[in-house]
Amino acid sequence: xxxxxxxxxxxxxxxxxxxxxxxxxxxxxxxxxxxxxxxxxxxxxxxxxxxxxxxxxxxxxxxxxxxxxxxxxxxxxxxxxxxxxxxxxxxxxxxxxxxxxxxxxxxxxxxxxxxxxxxxxxxxxxxxxxxxxxxxxxxxxxxxxxxxxxxxxxxxxxxxxxxxxxxxxxxxxxxxxxxxxxxxxxxxxxxxxxxxxxxxxxxxxxxxxxxxxxxxxxxxxxxxxxxxxxxxxxxxxxxxxxxxxxxxxxxxxxxxxxxxxxxxxxxxxxxxxxxxxxxxxxxxxxxxxxxxxxxxxxxxxxxxxxxxxxxxxxxxxxxxxxxxxxxxxxxxxxxxxxxxxxxxxxxxxxxxxxxxxxxxxxxxxxxxxxxxxxxxxxxxxxxxx
Numbered sequence: 427x428x429x430x431x432x433x434x435x436x437x438x439x440x441x442x443x444x445x446x447x448x449x450x451x452x453x454x455x456x457x458x459x460x461x462x463x464x465x466x467x468x469x470x471x472x473x474x475x476x477x478x479x480x481x482x483x484x485x486x487x488x489x490x491x492x493x494x495x496x497x498x499x500x501x502x503x504x505x506x507x508x509x510x511x512x513x514x515x516x517x518x519x520x521x522x523x524x525x526x527x528x529x530x531x532x533x534x535x536x537x538x539x540x541x542x543x544x545x546x547x548x549x550x551x552x553x554x555x556x557x558x559x560x561x562x563x564x565x566x567x568x569x570x571x572x573x574x575x576x577x578x579x580x581x582x583x584x585x586x587x588x589x590x591x592x593x594x595x596x597x598x599x600x601x602x603x604x605x606x607x608x609x610x611x612x613x614x615x616x617x618x619x620x621x622x623x624x625x626x627x628x629x630x631x632x633x634x635x636x637x638x639x640x641x642x643x644x645x646x647x648x649x650x651x652x653x654x655x656x657x658x659x660x661x662x663x664x665x666x667x668x669x670x671x672x673x674x675x676x677x678x679x680x681x682x683x684x685x686x687x688x689x690x691x692x693x694x695x696x697x698x699x700x701x702x703x704x705x706x707x708x709x710x711x712x713x714x715x716x717x718x719x720x721x722x723x724x725x726x727x728x729x730x731x732x733x734x735x736x737x738x739x740x741x742x743x744x745x746x747x748x749x750x751x752x753x754x755x756x757x758x759x760x761x762x763x764x765x766x767x768x769x770x771x772x773x774x775x776x777x778x779x780x781x782x783x784x785x786x787x788x789x790x791x792x793x794x795x796x797x798x799x800x801x802x803x804x805x806x807x808x809x810x811x
Contacts, residue, residue: 428665428666429479429480429481429482429483429484429485430474430475431665432483432485432637432638432641432665433473433474433485433488434474435641435645436485436487436488436641436644436645437461437465437470437473437488439644439645439649440459440460440461440487440488440489441461441464441465443456443457443459443460443461444460444461444462444463445461445462445463445464447460453648455644455648456644456648459487459488459489459644461488461489465488469492472491472495473488473491473492476491478591478592478595478597479588479592479613481588482584482585482587482588483588483613483615483637484585484588484589484592484613484614484615484636484637484638485613485637485638485640485641486592486597486612486613486637490612490613491597494596494597494599499596499597499599500519500520500599519596519599520599520608521608522593522594522596522598522599522608522610525590525593525598525608525610526590526593526594526610529586529587529589529590529593530587530590532582532586532618533582533583533586533587533590536579536580536582536583536586537579537583539576539579540579540580540583543576543579544576544577544579544580546576547569547572547573547576548573549573549574549577549724549727549728550728550733551569551573552566552569552570552573552724552737552740553728553733553736553737553740557569558740566740566741567717570717570720570721570724571716571717571720573720574719574720574723574724574727575622575716575720577727578621581616581635582616582618585615585616585635586615586616588615589613589614589615592613593610597612597613598610598611598612598613598614599612600612613637614636615635615636615637615638616633616634616635616636617633617636620632620633621633621634623712624712624715624716624719625708625711625712625715626686626690626711626715627682627683627686627715627718627719628683628686628687628690629715630715630719631683638662642658642661642662643658645661646658646661655680655683655684656680659676659677659679659680660673660676662676663675663676663677669729669730670725670729670730670731670734671725671726671727671728671729671730671731671734672725672726672729674725674731674734674738675722675723675724675725675726678721678722678725678745678746679722681745681746681749681750681753682718682722682745682749684749684753684758685748685749685750685752685753686718687758688752688753688756688757688758689752689756691758692756692757694707718745721741721745722745724737725737725738
């Protein structure tokens with residue numbers, strides 16, 4: 427139901443953009459995905475109920491799906507060395523076998539980790555009365571991180587398996603990289619190495635649940651005129667379900683996101699050189715990011731009000747207080763949504779680099795709110811940080 431909700435609402439906005447709005451009113455990504463012809467009933471049902479994504483998705487755009495169904499997905503030019511259009515790709519459809527095998531191996535390791543480590547490190551132990559009373563602050567911080575780290579492999583398993591299923595069916599081919607290698611990441615939902623190595627809240631969100639982040643950006647963040655940050659997070663909470671823990675997590679994420687933007691824009695440029703200082707900055711921001719993410723998402727796992735407030739109270743709401751102080755003391759740069767930078771020329775879909783890597787496939791919070799200056803002025807539209 428969650429995936430079908432994404433597909434129905436995405437297609438509705440794409441049809442509206444293509445048939446009922448002027449091109450000059452659209453952002454580059456909206457123009458790129460606009461549907462200019464009303465889908466037939468068969469096309470509509472096929473897009474929403476195809477076997478590849480009916481259970482776990484991930485979300486894909488209607489135009490990408492129809493291109494795959496009509497056999498046009500693999501007829502794309504390669505990206506040249508300078509990022510422009512290179513020579514045409516091979517006529518035969520590239521094989522997804524290598525990508526599928528690699529993703530299935532990741533699935534096996536993720537499932538093994540989930541069945542072993544997660545049971546040994548339950549998140550609920552963070553609110554155990556004896557643990558709260560006896561553990562030192564470093565021990566609490568370490569267990570918070572490792573317990574939430576142990577909770578992630580089940581998501582890695584589900585999303586990577588869904589990605590592999592789509593690839594095995596031939597869907598998910600994005601094009602060729604600068605070396606001529608086929609890329610099967612069109613509907614990938616996460617990048618594990620970037621998640622675990624994140625040095626900012628923005629970087630974590632950029633690489634987590636990518637297709638849902640795109641949906642939130644396209645149907646909410648780009649279209650609302652009043653406080654898009656809060657509205658996007660609230661929509662994400664409502665879409666996830668009715669558990670109070672979801673709302674506590676996403677409302678906390680609003681504070682963390684805004685504070686991360688302020689800190690990054692005001693302090694980061696002081697630590698870019700020399701290299702040893704940058705290395706120290708990266709190490710400290712990695713630790714801070716991992717702890718902040720764990721603190722923020724703990725209620726998402728705990729679900730109910732009482733355990734969630736027990737967890738936050740055991741930490742004296744320290745991150746909430748710190749974020750509020752940051753927002754009161756540091757200047758915050760405003761974002762300009764939907765504006766293209768001077769001289770901006772969007773690449774064709776078939777030739778541009780991985781959108782999620784360049785900031786196109788990113789949660790608005792990640793690209794707008796964490797590095798102004800967890801991402802520069804509207805990085806997910808301009809492609810700049």
